[in-house]
Amino acid sequence: MNNSHASFDAYMKFFAGSRGDGAPTVLETQHSLSLHFDPLATQSFMSRRDPDRLVLGYTRTMMGFLLLQPAPVRISMIGLGGGSLAKYCYRHLVDSKVVAVEIDPAVIALRDRFHIPPDDERFEVICTDGAEYVKEVDARPDVILVDGFVAHGMPAQLGSADFYAACHARLSDNGVLVANFVENDPDIPYYLQDVRQLFGKSVSIALAEESCNYTLFAWKGATRFPSRETLLERANALASIHPLNLRSAARRLKQGERLASDFAFRQNWAVGDTSKSNGH
Incomplete structure (x- = not known):
């Protein structure tokens, strides 16, 4: 059986066996593993040949925080999934402590299948509610990455004003x-x-690389983001260290800054009604 037939058979078996109850499941092919809460949505994707590579474009865009904070001492991640961001940061940011917070023990139980490293002095996985963790933990991270999803989407507590x-x-x-x-x-x-009420003008939102997802950046370090030219210079300087398309991230960050400051943004968005569905 050739590779294409083997992959097709794996997909068919996966779809046929899907329980539809929102439990995390893994689709395995000869070349990849992917994590799903339902058959039509991919939560995480791993290349077998290069398990630490960021395959999905939105994860590469999220690493755009390096343009603002190139050497974080501590990174907090809300949502572990298949560990793509956690593995990348652990491998490439060797002076950073990475703490991944995951609410679902069934997701954490898959960590070995996705080559997520064991806990050590630089890496820790904690099973708890990410919203509560941010409120209660004493440490002050230089970066907070929020990528927490369950079967029905992003939990309401991760999109609240309090969070x-x-x-x-x-x-x-x-x-x-x-x-x-x-x-x-x-x-x-x-x-x-x-977010703009808290971070002022240092806020950006734009479509992620090769993705329909949106990435939000909010910087506490200054009243405005650096110029486009400065961000591109930083991207060029980091290119030899990080196998990411940081030039694309720099352009998206600046484009998103304009979008975030446009008061027409809300009116142009396809919002179903005028009340905030997550209770705010």
């Missing part, structure tokens, strides 16, 4: 908040409003 306020308070003085949103989330304009 963003806790992130802002917890971040170091030069800290960066990065969040991943699916494009059809009708509450994105409201998340944006809450």
Whole structure:
């Protein structure tokens, strides 16, 4: 059987066996592993040949925080999934402590299959509610990455004004908040409003690389983001260290800055009604 037939058979078996109950499941082919909560949505993707490579474009865009915080001492991740971001940061940011917070023990139980490293002095996985963790932990991370999803989408507590306020308070003085949103989330304009109230003009939101997801950047370090030219210079300087398309991330960050400051953004968004569905 050739590779294409083997992969097709793996997909068919996966779809046929899907329980549809939102439990995390793994699709395995000869060349990859992917994590799913339902058959039509991919939560994480891993190349067998290079398990630490960031395959999905939105994960590469989220690493754009390096343009603002190139040498973080501590990184907090809300949502582990298949560990793509966690593995990348652990491998390439050797002076950083990485803490991944995951609410679902069934997801954590898959860590060996996705080559997520064991806990050590630089890496830790904690099973708890990420929103509560940000409020209660004493450490002050330089970066908070929010990529927490369950079967029905992003949990409401990870899109609340209280959560963003806790992130802002917890971040170091030069800290960066990065969040991943699916494009059809009708509450994105409201998340944006809450974040802008806290971070001011240092907020950006734009489509991620090769993805329909949106990436939010919010920087606590200054009243405005660096210029496009400065960000591109930083991307060029980091290119030899990080196998990422940081030039693309730099352009998206600046484009998203303009979008975030446009008051027409909310009116142009396809929001179903005028009330915030997550209770704010």
